[in-house]
Amino acid sequence: MACPLLDDVVDEEVLILRRAFRHERVFRDRADPLAFSDEYLTERYRFSGDGIRYLCRLLGPNIQHRTARSHALTVPQMVCVALRFFASGMFLYSVGDAENLNKATICRTIRNVSLAMKSLVHIFITFPGHRRFIHIKEEFYKIAAFPNVIGTVDCTHIRIQRPSGAHEGDYVNRKSFHSINVQMICDADCLITNLEAKWPGSVHDSRIFRASRIYQRLSLGEFSGVLLGDKGYACETFLMTPLQTPPNPSTASLQPCPCQNQGSN
Secondary structure, eight states, X not given: OXXXXXXXXXXXXXXXXXXXXXXXXXXXXXXXXXXXXXXXXXXXXXXXXXXXXXXXXXHHHHHOOSSOXXXXXXXXXXXXXXXXXXXHOOOHHHHHHHHTXXXXXXXXXXXXXXXXXXXTHHHHOOSSOSSOXXXXXXXXXXXXXXXXXXXXXXXXXXXXXXXXXXXXXXXXXXXXXBEEEEEEEEOTTOOEEEXXXXXXXXXXXXXXXXXXXXXXXXXXXXXXXXXXXXXTSOOBTTEEOOOSSOOOOOOSOOOOOGGGGSOOO
């Protein structure tokens, strides 16, 4: 037979524990990714809340649905789906499981966001950058006292699935995997200022550079300054490459940046 006094003691203990560990529960709208903290967003999407809101304002006119029929995704949801894929490199079904969406929806969303971003690429990627020439040269000079530099150029291989067709072998690079050889020019802050992303992986870096529009513009003397490249490129009047047998580093103190006297064009 149960003891009423013992039951009262147990009930009182449970009540005390509940009061001690009671905390206000905050229910967030999981349909709105921006309802979470910056720490949560940065961990999953590599962007803070303010960064995602900026992307939503920027891309929203190009990706938002006209109606909410069939529970269409909101702009923040679409942006976060794409950012999660870009940040993690996971398979589509993995992103879908994480975002509680099916694979087809994930695929369409990533494509739409990517196309919207591509339509704005020429606004953000512009050579030699959005700053004045004199400032670009000064920032490079601060790194290693190399004067008159307006950018650094190199290529990187972006892995792709094996393409079908007669030219499949063109995409096999020197490391024996299929890729696109992407040429990028960056400023002293590692911001991309020029991009070439159309060449198969087997094409050499120097060939991509010689065939690029930026090479033609530099050859015509359109820009006052030089690029820096590695030994894979041929030395030009506008492209400086490493010496094969460089002398010992100079111990002389750094002099004022020579680009200070080269005008501000």
